[in-house]
Amino acid sequence: MAENTDKSEAVQVTAADLPLHCPQPGAPLWARHPRVFLDVLKEGEATCPYCSARYVFTGERPKGHH
Known part of the structure; x- marks a missing residue:
């Protein structure tokens, strides 16, 4: 991750x-x-409540997660 x-x-x-x-x-x-x-x-992305950094999930989901 960069x-x-x-x-x-x-x-x-x-x-x-x-x-x-x-x-x-x-x-x-x-x-x-x-x-x-x-x-x-859960939604493919999340935002940090402290610094507002936004994270987006890419690629294949791990096994066992829907």
Whole structure:
């Protein structure tokens, strides 16, 4: 997953990024906030309630998720 430096752009995530949480490992210090887990599979996207970063799920869903 690429670092999201432009908060207006959605961050694309795949099954390898699950369980998805924000901030992501390696986030710059200014982007740190309490870790929150996001359910990106439910609607195909999720927005962080702290920093408004938007995540969009792409690719194949993991087995067992609908």
